[in-house]
Each structure stands twice: as C-alpha cells, then as structure tokens.
Amino acid sequence: MIIQVDNLSKAYGNVKAVKGISFAVREGSLFSFLGTNGAGKSTTINILTTLLAKTSGKAAVGGFDVVKDAQKVRNLIGVVFQDNVLDPILTVRENLTVRGSLYGLSGVKLKNAVENAVKIAGVSEFATRPYGKLSGGQRRRTDIARALVHTPRLLFLDEPTTGLDPKTRRDMWLMIRDLQKNSGMTVFLTTHYMEEAAESDDIVVIHKGEVKAHGTPLELKMEYCSDLLKMTLDNGDYIERKLEKTTDALSIIDGYRNRIANVEIINGTLDDVFLNLTEGLEHVD
Numbered sequence: 555m556i557i558q559v560d561n562l563s564k565a566y567g568n569v570k571a572v573k574g575i576s577f578a579v580r581e582g583s584l585f586s587f588l589g590t591n592g593a594g595k596s597t598t599i600n601i602l603t604t605l606l607a608k609t610s611g612k613a614a615v616g617g618f619d620v621v622k623d624a625q626k627v628r629n630l631i632g633v634v635f636q637d638n639v640l641d642p643i644l645t646v647r648e649n650l651t652v653r654g655s656l657y658g659l660s661g662v663k664l665k666n667a668v669e670n671a672v673k674i675a676g677v678s679e680f681a682t683r684p685y686g687k688l689s690g691g692q693r694r695r696t697d698i699a700r701a702l703v704h705t706p707r708l709l710f711l712d713e714p715t716t717g718l719d720p721k722t723r724r725d726m727w728l729m730i731r732d733l734q735k736n737s738g739m740t741v742f743l744t745t746h747y748m749e750e751a752a753e754s755d756d757i758v759v760i761h762k763g764e765v766k767a768h769g770t771p772l773e774l775k776m777e778y779c780s781d782l783l784k785m786t787l788d789n790g791d792y793i794e795r796k797l798e799k800t801t802d803a804l805s806i807i808d809g810y811r812n813r814i815a816n817v818e819i820i821n822g823t824l825d826d827v828f829l830n831l832t833e834g835l836e837h838v839d
C-alpha cells in the first residue's frame with residue numbers, strides 16, 4: 555500500500571473537517587477520492603502531501619510517516635493543485651528546469667528529467683513558449699509535467715480536468731490514464747466527473763469528514779445504486795421497478811411476457827452512487 559491512513563482527524567478550531575478516516579491506496583492504482591465541497595478532501599490531501607498538520611491519527615506515504623519523515627514523503631510525490639504556480643514569463647521547458655534543479659538535479663540528469671517529463675505529459679509542441687501564453691489545457695499539461703520532473707511514485711491530481719472544454723478534458727484524461735498504466739505510477743485523483751471516477755481502480759467517497767464508501771466502481775454500484783426496469787404494456791400501462799440485481803428483470807418480464815409493448819433496463823451509474831451517498835445533507839457550494 556503506497557498510502558495508509560489510520561483514524562486520521564483534523565479540526566480547525568471547533569470545525570471537525572476530518573473525523574477519524576481510514577483507507578489505503580494500492581501502489582500503481584488509479585484512485586479517486588470523491589466528495590461534495592466541504593467534505594474534507596483538500597484537508598486530507600494537504601495532510602498527505604505534508605502541507606498541513608493533522609490533529610490525530612496516522613498517515614503514511616510509501617511507508618514514511620507524513621510528519622516524522624515529511625521530506626522523504628515529499629521526494630516521492632508529485633502534486634498538481636488547482637492554482638497555477640508556474641512562472642508565467644518562463645517557457646515551459648525553463649519552468650521544468652527550475653523545478654528539477656530544486657530537487658537537486660543538474661547537468662545531463664536534469665536535461666534528461668526535463669525531456670522525459672516533456673514527452674510523458676505531451677508538452678513538446680509548446681515547450682519553448684512562455685507558460686503565461688498557453689491555453690488552459692496546455693497549462694494543465696505543463697502543471698503535470700512539472701510534477702513529473704523528479705519521477706514521483708505517486709501523483710496527486712486535484713480536479714485535473716475541471717474548467718477544460720470537453721475535447722481537452724478527454725485528451726487530458728487519456729494522458730493521465732496512459733501515464734498511470736505505462737509508468738506504474740499511482741495516481742490519487744479528485745474529480746467532479748463521475749465518468750472519470752468510473753475508470754479508476756478504487757474509489758473512496760468522503761462526506762462531512764467521514765468515509766462513506768470504499769471499493770471498485772463495480773462494487774460501489776452493486777452496493778449503492780440499483781438498476782431500473784421500465785415497461786409499457788400493450789394497454790398503455792407503465793410499470794417501473796427497482797432491481798436488486800439486473801437479472802431480477804427476467805422473472806418480472808416473464809410475468810408480463812404476452813402483454814409487453816416496450817421494455818427497457820436503465821443501469822445505475824456512479825452518479826447515482828454518489829448522490830445516494832451524499833444527498834439530503836447540506837451542500838456547501
């Protein structure tokens with residue numbers, strides 16, 4: 555397990571942002587951390603990336619305690635947050651070079667590390683342009699390239715596709731997937747797009763500082779949403795049934811077999827899972 559979180563809590567004064575959460579992330583996996591605004595995602599990520607002190611509990615990354623071995627943790631993670639932190643005047647390549655030298659790289663090693671990040675993140679076409687002149691999608695790619703210069707084992711991506719147009723979002727997403735598959739790097743992702751989370755290996759849903767669910771997309775769908783059977787009969791009657799399992803539709807359909815005009819099964823989605831786990835509770839937006 556590359557991340558191990560045990561009974562982790564964080565309070566800001568009397569606001570309990572994270573309330574004794576536990577979960578683990580498998581090395582090499584694509585992991586999605588989901589929750590509505592105010593759920594405690596940033597707080598947890600900031601603790602895991604050594605930027606914020608916890609109140610109690612334990613968190614380890616790569617076997618290193620995030621408090622006692624903070625520097626070792628920093629060396630093996632890459633982080634891409636929402637706010638751009640690159641220098642707008644410097645070119646993409648210059649920004650990456652500055653970053654690499656901060657990690658103690660120099661000479662051929664630094665050059666190779668930069669070129670490797672340029673290639674993996676797909677920024678070569680605009681590598682000689684100032685960061686400040688790039689499009690949103692190009693900037694996001696460059697942000698990722700920057701996080702890759704020191705070849706981290708674990709990459710944190712906080713809503714990497716938010717604010718991008720659908721085509722750029724798709725391209726960015728494919729790049730992230732390739733990166734995780736080809737390099738064996740673990741990707742820890744937050745996203746508002748359930749179709750992205752649906753492609754991850756594992757999902758944790760956090761709500762009001764507590765872990766509400768943890769599993770593969772399929773496991774969560776089986777547990778927290780149901781399929782819907784919709785039938786119209788030849789006399790115009792409409793029948794709708796929630797299904798425990800999809801195959802339960804068979805016997806229901808069979809019961810009406812000579813009277814059915816139309817039949818449809820709607821599969822539950824991760825959107826339904828998310829809403830079922832978080833709805834009815836106030837949404838800080």
Ligand code: ADP
Pocket residue numbers: 566569570571589590591592593594595596597598
């Ligand atoms: P998320 O990233 O899921 O939107 P956060 O971790 O940012 O959630 O916030 C969790 C809770 O902690 C929220 O109630 C938020 O208002 C509160 N919170 C976050 N940061 C601070 C802070 N610096 N001081 C006080 N309360 C905070």
